[in-house]
Amino acid sequence: MSDSDESYNEASSPDSEELTGSRALSVGVSTRSTRKSNAELRSTTGGGYVWEDSIQRPWDIVQEDEGGSLANAIADLVQANKRKRLFYEQTPLQRGIIRHLMLVLDLSSAMADKDLRPSRYQLSLQYAIQFINEYFEQNPISQLGVIGMKDGLARLISQLGGNPTEHVAAIQALKKDEPAGVPSLQNALEMARGALYHVPSHGTKEVVIIFGALISCDPGDIHKTVATLKAEQIRVRVVGLAAQVAVCKELCQQTNDGDLASTYGVILNEQHFKEVLLNACTPPASTLNEKAKSKSGSELMRMGFPSRVVETTPSFCACHTRLLKGGYLCPRCNVKVCSLPTECPACGLTLILSTHLARSYHHLMPLKNWYEVEWPEARSSKTSACFSCSKPFALPSVHTASTKIRIIAGSSTVSSSTRQEKESLATGRFRCPTCRKQFCIDCDLFAHEVLHNCPGCEAAGPSGRQYSTTAKPAGEILPQTNAGSRFSSAPISI
Template identity: 50%
Template sequence: MADSDDEYVQDISDDEVEAHQVTRGAGAGSRATGQGSRGAGWEVTRTWENVVEGADGTISSTVDGLLEAAKRKRLLKDTTPLQRGIIRHLLLILDLSLAMSEKDLRPTRYLLTLRYTTAFITEFFEQNPISQLGIIGTRDGLAFTLSPLSGNPNDHIANIQKLRTQEPIGQPSLQNALDMARAALFHAPTHTTREVLILFGSLLSSDPGDIHTTISALVSSHITVQIIGLAAQVAICQTLANRTNPSLPLSKTYTVALNEQHYRELLMRATTPPTTTHSISEGGGVRSSLLMMGFPSRIVDSSPTLCACHSRPTRGGYLCSRCSSKVCSLPTQCPACGLTLILSTHLARSYHHLFPLRNWKEVNWARASSSDQRCCFGCQTAFPERPMGASTLRRQSFGGQTRDRMAMHTTRGKPSASKHSVKDVSMASVSKDGVSESGRYECETCGRFFCIDCDVFAHEIVHNCPGCQSREGMLLAAGAENGNEMVILAEAQKG
C-alpha cells in the first residue's frame, strides 16, 4: 500500500497499517497513537470544522474576525522605549546537513529554510538598514562562508539561491561554524552588536575538539548566540544559549519551531535589535562612545570612473564626505578612510526601534457611538455600522476560537429577547486577542480612529501615527501640554 509520503511499502502488517493511518478526530487520533512503539499515529487537524457560523448564518464574519485577530496579534507587543543596538553585525549559520532533508516541515526543512532565509534577509535590512549581515553554512563536519559580512541584501539573496541546486549531506559542526563566526566578528567595531543566529536541524554536532572552549571564547568576545531548533532541544545548544546570554531567559534565545508558521515567527523575531545596557570598550570597561558618520550625496559622472569598493567603472555613485572616494551603494564603510557612509533615511528607519509607536487601544460600541468619526482617518474607509441588538452582543467560545452571537432567539418567526440578554450581558467586551468589536482602533495621543489595515501599516511600515503627524494632531498634542487644546483647535478651524 502507499503511505502518506507516497512511497510503496511491502509486507507491512495490519497493526502497522492501523498505526500509520490518517485520522480525522480526537478519538481516532488517540486510537492511532495508542499502538505503542510500533508506529506513530499521524493526525490531520481539520480546522474548517471549528469555524462556526455567525449571527447572519454565514462564516464570512468569523473568517474576517480570525484574519483581523492574526493581524492584531503581530501588533500586541511591548512598546517600552529601550536602549538598543541599532548598528548590528549578525552572522547567520545554516545547518546544511542530512537532517535538513526531513519532511516534517513542508516541503522539507532544507527548502523551507532557504525560503524563510530569503525573506529574513529582506526584512532584516528593512528594519536594520545600517547593519551588516553574513551567512555561514555547515555540513560534512566543515564550515564555509556562504556570504561575507556586507550591507547589500541582493548579494546575500543571490548566494542563498545557489544553494537550491545542492543537496544537504553529512553532519554539521557547531564548533567549526562558531569559530568561523568569531573570527569574522573579531574586527567588528565596539559600538556595534556581535550576534550569531543558528538555524539548527540536527540532533548532534561533529566537532574536532572541545566545543566548551569555543563557547568560553565567544563569551570573552561578547558575542551573543541565538538558536532556532527544527527537531528537538539539544543539550549543547542550551548550554551555548545560556552562557552567551546570561541575562535573558532561555525561551528568548533557544526555541524549537513547532510548525512552519512558528518557524517564521521565530526567525522574524530576530530582526528586532537586541537591548543593550552599556558599551564595552576594548579594555573590558564600560564607556559611552560617539560614532562619526558621513552623509554623502549621489553623483552622476559624465564618463565612467572606477569605484573604490569594487574597482569597476560606473557613472553613478556616492562621494565620501572625508576623502571624496567613490562608492557604489550605501550604507557602507569607505574603503579608503573607513568612515561610515549612510543616508539620513537609513538613520530615520532605525530610529523607530528606540521609540516604538505605542499600541492603539480597541474601541467598543459605546465609544464609537459617542464619537462623530465615521471613517478611518488613514484611508477614509467607512467604518461598519452598529448592528441591531449590539448592546446584547455576547461572545461564546468553541474549541479555542471565538464567535459573536446575538443574545436573541426567534419564536414563530419573530425575534424575542433572551432571558439572559439584558441581565447577564450588557455589552460585548473586547476579546482577549485584542480585536475590536467595532472594527475601530484609537490612538490615545490624538484620539483618531483607524481600521485594522491602517493599524498594521502604521505600526509595521510607517512607524508613525498619521493623526499625530497631521496639523490638527500636532496642535492637539501642543495644546494638551498647555491645557488649551480646545482654544488652539478652535483657532485652527477658523484660520
C-alpha cells in the first residue's frame, strides 16, 4: 500500500503535473529526433532501411523449383558457402612459421549477454577450443598461451606451450565459472607482453583478443602500452562481439602497420564469429621491420627428430611424470616425452617430427587456386567423375539451361562478373591449372584446407609437381618413416 499511496499522491500533486508535462515534452522531443534519424536511415528508393536494400522481397532469398521443392535452393546456398574459399588470398608471402601467440578471453559480465547462443561466454569458450585445435593443426611447431580478463584483472589460464591438450583442459575448466566484473585490456596486454618477452628473434609474437565489452578498466595509460607493443613488434588482433571500440581500433592499427581490415573484426552472427576467429590461424605476413631484421643476420635453430620407443615396462615421462610404455626419446639427452611437438624438459631442445615441419610450410607455398569449369567446357569434356573421390559430376539438363537463360535475360542489373559466377554454380567442377584434372567442390575444399596438395599432381609423380614461381621450395621433406632412421641420432640445424 505504501508504494501505491506514494504513486497516487505523486500523480495527484500539482508538482507531479508539471513534472509529467516536462516528461511528456522531453519524450516528444526525443521521439521526433528518433523519427528524424530513422527517416535519414531509410533508403530513398525502396522505402526500407539502407541495410535492407539487398533484400527487396523474402522470396528473392530462397526460390522453389517447378515441383515446389527447396532442395535445389538449399543446395545452392550450401555450395555458395563452400565457394567462399575461392576468394581466399593465395599469394605466396614471407610468413613466420614458428609462432608464439597469446589468446586473451573476455570473462567479464558483458559476456553474459545471450545475443549469441547459448551465450557470449559459452560460445566464446567453445570457439576458443576449436581455435586451439585448428591453430596447432596448421602450425604444429608453434606455441600458444591463454589469458583471461575478469574483475579488472588479468589472470594466466595456461602457460605458453605447444601441447594443445593442456590448453583445452584449462578452457574446459572455465565453463564451470560465471562471467563477472569488467575487463582490463592494459593488464591483459602487459601480461601477454611479459609472456612473449623471451621469445627468440626467429619466432613471431602475436596476441588475439576476444573482446565482448565496450569499456576497459585500466590502471594506467593504455596508449603507452600500445607504443611498447609496437616497439617490440607484437601483433594484436581483436575479435569484437558488440561494436567497434576506439581503443581496439587504435591498438590494431598501431601494431599491424595500419592494417585494420584483417586484424579487427566485429562479428555479425555465430558463423561470422567463427570465421573471423579462425582467420587468425594463418600466420601474418612479415612486415618491413621484420624483413630488415631477418636480412641483418640469420639465426640457426636447433631441432631434434626423436624416434618412438615402446618399452616392456612403463616409465615416467619428463613432461607430465606419468607412467607410460610408449614415448619419444630426446636425441640429445635421452629424456622421455609422451607427445610431440614439445620442448625437452631437460635440455630445452625443440622436438618435432618431419611431418610437423612439412605441414608448416604450406603457408609459405600455398596450393594454387583451381578455376571453375563452365558448362560449354563441361559438355565437351570427356571427364564424368571427380578424379579424387570418383563422384559423378552433374550433367546439364533442361532445368539448368532454362535457369541460366533466365539469369542472363532476367537480371539486367547484375554485373557480368556476378552473372558469370551464377552460371558456373551449376557445374560443380574445378580444374587444377597444372595437371588439368577435374575435381568436385568437396575435394577442392579438402585439398586447399586440409591436404594442401593436388591429388592429380601427386599422382603424376615428381615431374608433375610444380611450385609457385614466386616462392621457391625449401627442399623435399622426408616422410615420417625415414625420420626415425635418419634424424633420430642427433639434432639438426635449420
